[in-house]
């Protein structure tokens with residue numbers, strides 16, 4: 001006898017058989033996204049500067065029954081990016097989705113207290129690194145004749161301001177402008193390019209930028225959601241943007257900030 005209330009099949013996993021590349025996948029937002037991609041059946045390549053961190057994420061994915069490949073990479077180095085894409089396609093045979101998420105906060109200080117080297121370093125990783133990654137990822141998609149999805153991590157700071165953020169904000173604001181052009185260039189080939197603009201998310205980066213957690217109180221007080229973001233809040237959006245459910249979205253920078261920006265930042 002058939003029990004009509006029992007499910008007759010498992011829900012298909014949303015990224016089954018896909019290959020996803022995550023940069024900065026050893027910590028914070030990148031790690032949460034990598035775990036979400038793997039949960040939905042993707043093979044996950046993890047790029048990051050520190051081997052121990054990306055290896056730990058790879059181990060956790062394997063323990064949960066998934067498949068991950070850690071590849072030590074400095075995203076600001078063109079040779080590293082070339083080698084990264086070559087390693088991913090050699091190992092998994094293809095690339096379907098890239099989450100270009102690695103970034104640094106840099107020297108968060110008033111402009112007169114920053115050096116031009118501070119500025120160059122933030123731009124090299126947060127902006128040039130994403131430009132480089134997109135260039136080689138799109139070349140890979142075109143060579144496969146497959147289409148593909150790119151998601152980059154921008155910031156709520158492209159809509160607001162914090163004293164000390166001039167270099168960081170410049171790097172992220174440029175990402176929002178840049179993807180509109182890239183999305184136009186390749187939408188005809190089935191390639192979607194979007195940014196996620198997180199609010200303040202409780203990650204090693206955010207913790208490292210304040211003396212103690214009391215510094216977050218004013219942000220929480222002015223966030224309609226009533227809390228800081230968690231890495232999973234962003235990882236789950238990075239997952240959704242990678243799926244076919246987001247097939248009609250391209251060239252967009254999506255604020256994921258619990259309403260902080262629309263409520264008027266203080």
Ligand SMILES: NC(=O)c1ccc[n+]([C@@H]2O[C@H](COP(=O)([O-])OP(=O)(O)OC[C@H]3O[C@@H](n4cnc5c(N)ncnc54)[C@H](O)[C@@H]3O)[C@@H](O)[C@H]2O)c1
Nearest residue numbers: 024027028029048049074075102103155198200201203205
């Ligand atoms: N936490 C926040 O409040 C917040 C808000 C808005 C945007 N973001 C952005 O989110 C992204 C992820 O940051 P997070 O908050 O998870 O912090 P995080 O410091 O945990 O993650 C950043 C990751 O990038 C990696 N990385 C840094 N430079 C690299 C390089 N040159 N090559 C390869 N990997 C490198 C780090 O090793 C780290 O794993 C960053 O782009 C950050 O700017 C964070």
